[in-house]
Amino acid sequence: MRLSGRGIRCMRGGRDVFSGLDFETCAGEALAVVGTNGSGKTSLLRMIAGLLAPAAGSIALEGGDVELTLPEQAHYVAHRDALKPALSVIENLLFWQKFLGGDASDAKGCLATVGLDHAIHLPAAYLSAGQRRRLSIARLLTVRRPIWLLDEPTNALDRAGQSMFAALMIDHLARGGLIVAATHMPLGIITRELPIGSAS
Amino acid sequence: MRLSGRGIRCMRGGRDVFSGLDFETCAGEALAVVGTNGSGKTSLLRMIAGLLAPAAGSIALEGGDVELTLPEQAHYVAHRDALKPALSVIENLLFWQKFLGGDASDAKGCLATVGLDHAIHLPAAYLSAGQRRRLSIARLLTVRRPIWLLDEPTNALDRAGQSMFAALMIDHLARGGLIVAATHMPLGIITRELPIGSAS
Amino acid sequence: MTLLDLANPTRFLTLTSRLLPWLAGLTFVLLLIGLYQSAMAPDDYQQGATVKIMFIHVPNAWLSMFVWGVMSLAALGTLVWRHPLADVAAKAAAPIGACFTFLALATGSLWGRPMWGTYWEWDARLTSVLILFLMYLGLIALWRAVEDPSRAARAAAVLTLVGAINLPIIKFSVDWWNTLHQPASVLRLGGPTLDRAFLIPLLIMALAFSLLFLTLHLAAMRNEILRRRVRALQLKQASQLP
Amino acid sequence: MTALSLGPYAPFIVSSYLLVTVVVAILIAWITIDYRRQKQRLRELDAAGVVRRSGRSATEFK
């Protein structure tokens, strides 16, 4: 599996953010998109996720499931965590599992992995910032997509949470997964850096 | 100026989060509230800000302006950044300055300090995560309150942003300000740690 | 036992458990007397036998307003004194008040058909009572919609106090606008104008219904305190799980 | 006691009294059933070994 972009140009709100960006990454590898604030890291992730159209250039996936598009093989962990405050932790997770089609049995197992098993029936409105982030990670685990798109995933995680997540990423890479992460912090794993917008 | 809490007990959603917490901090000092996810750091900040009532115990400020309450002398930088997407950067900032009553002239200067001077007339909807955080910091500077309550303030800031913010905090402390910050990351300044919820 | 002791829910539970059987018995006896008296009351020269509806219509109508008054006091207790029992009293009273209001509306309609020739008319008295009923339902809905009881209590208290403005409107609507409904003949300045033959059974029935309310309210408050205890223990149980 | 003569509007009078009886009966029934249910729950929690903050058992009143 190989994800690559050629000559990508990003325009937002009528202004050029970056252009002529090339990148390439393979299964088992983590690509860390780094750059100053406003350099276009989030925009690049959204382009890979198919949520934003590049103004020029193209993004392609080779060696994935041919019946599925690139976004359908990816899962995106964004700042906004797609949780409904009125639903409980497990209801939130089970919904996304059913809707996105993950492995049905182990939602509770994933919650235990991220350390939320004691809060299963709590409404999501009651979660702290870090607990919400952990729930997003549990969703990432339940839906089991080969491509992980992570936008500052360790924000709000405590130190134990950060190393737990690093272990999960290493595990994912070892199974042939692929990670593209935008980050300002070291993620605790070996990554290849993709600097963008050198002169913002 | 001395901010202190005695025997604080925090209940949220009918569950005990922590109890019997004592703390004390003086002008010129930064208190870093540390603890695992869900240990109650944000809750403590909201109690100091007067947005959440402690279930027991009390929080008091000595040596501040006697005509003002504690929340009126504090500014709270939270996860949710109180920006209106429909207004431009400068409109957002000027509104808060007028409403909270800050020094009228230097809003633009503060924007320059945080590196947003090129985006003055951009709608806030167009800002990236780090740019929004910078705008929150600009507000913190414009309204000039002696007590800063910061909830993971360096989230989403790039490295240059983090050191810029550390310098701002040092400056604030040197002028006799007081900082209470909840954080998982080193803030880049000398802090006294207040660990809470040791066994979450 | 002072009022302050009553503030303790546990103390309250003991007291009600001792009091309730006596109250229930007294209510029952008074109801029987009242019913007998109203059965024996003569026919009205204008309204014929339908005047018998008065003996249940009027107590229910009075109680529908009285209960809101009780809830308003409880609301003050919640907002001003943050009294734990005030929340309980307000929540327990709402369904009972809604029932009384419904009965006032229903018996009024059943009386209106023979007297005015229609079950329903959009006049000031009738509609203001209907608004009262809707507000009772709104409050009940609010209590049911919010799991956290103390959060719901504060919101309901604000709404109850605002709704209390409706009470004088109901009471004086017959004086302010000319309506089909007749003006006050018992609770009025200058004393009652009702004939003694009707007044006495009416007052007994009113007393009996007030006692009924007291009994039901205390019992419902007891249930509510127990419900909160169950909730607290369940939360505790949930957090004890590994 | 002579039979009550309720005149031409007997159905209205009878049905209003009946209605009041029914509604009050429902109210009483609901409150008693609710009481039983709460006591039952408390007993279950007691059996599960959950105790109140004061250390007293769940069903205890005092």
Added chain:
Amino acid sequence: MTALAALVRRDVKIALRVGGGALIGVLFFLTVVVLMPFALGPDLALLTRLGPAILWLGALLASLLTLDRLFMADHEDGSLDLIVMGRVPLELACAAKALAHWLAAGLPLVIATPALGLLLNLDATSTSAIGLTLLVGTPALTFTGMIGAALAVTLHRGGLLLAVLVLPLSIPVLIFGVAASEAAIGGFSFGAPFTILCALSLISFVIGPFAAAASLRHGLD
């Protein structure tokens, strides 16, 4: 299939929890019907004549009041991104969301119609005729309204603008809904307007999801 069912279930569950439960819908219509006499005057004959109009206006109101959050809530918390990225065709997902909206905001009205008919002094046949037209017509209100809801997300707009966009689309539904009900009450031919109403509903089932999905697909950023 399970994906769509899960979406419907989630949206209904949220609507019931946030809106305060299934009874609130019924209570809302009760309030609207009680409100009308105050505005229109307490003339019972007039109220009876306007019965269908009042119920239809109530339906329009309920759908307008809740429609603007249909996609906006999912957009604000990021759910919409994940829904768009999912393997379920976006058109079907939109249809499922609209169905859930109707279950929470339209169906209660249909269920409450008999009780409301009593308040408006309508007889049994009229009530059942109105109930039938509402059952067939309210989905059309939701499925045309969802186009406006999708536009609101992509335009970052809300409030009255949405109502201005949606109301003209719902006028045909309103016309034929009221016409069919009045035909049934007045004893004219009920079939013709009712057939048109059914046709409108069917058309909206097709156009609504496609238009909404198209505007979401091109408008997100």
Added chain:
Amino acid sequence: MTALAALVRRDVKIALRVGGGALIGVLFFLTVVVLMPFALGPDLALLTRLGPAILWLGALLASLLTLDRLFMADHEDGSLDLIVMGRVPLELACAAKALAHWLAAGLPLVIATPALGLLLNLDATSTSAIGLTLLVGTPALTFTGMIGAALAVTLHRGGLLLAVLVLPLSIPVLIFGVAASEAAIGGFSFGAPFTILCALSLISFVIGPFAAAASLRHGLD
């Protein structure tokens, strides 16, 4: 003072930008008035008779449609926390927000009344009478409705529940607004209901902000 003026200006600005500008309010009322003949049937005499009712229902609708976001939007983005912490008394801040809401959602209706009166075939005196009652009465709708909006924030609830809580409070305003307008049209005593309407508005100016501030102060967390 400048703090409150800034709050009013900000809220109006946002309402106009998000709602699509000042004209949208007028356009909305136009749509409602155009819609009514479709619901009620095109009988012009009836429409004229119902003129005040239609305009008042439009006003109620506009305030309901936009009220639920009055405090909710500020709560969701954290602005409300800062407003509560500010040095401006919360009651005044609430009143300022309500004023801004009225400027954006109520005033356009008053301004559009002459044009709408033409559409409904009302003569000049009737139109000006209705305009006057709307000018006096619509603030009362906003200021009673804000109580519900504040409750929505503290309860984390919205949708139809809010409408159910707010509507009973606005019934008196509706009654006297329509009564005063009809009195002016029919040539009865306009003074009495109009005085009551004014009184209701004044009461709501006091009760609304205090109730809203109380519920916000006790309910945030």
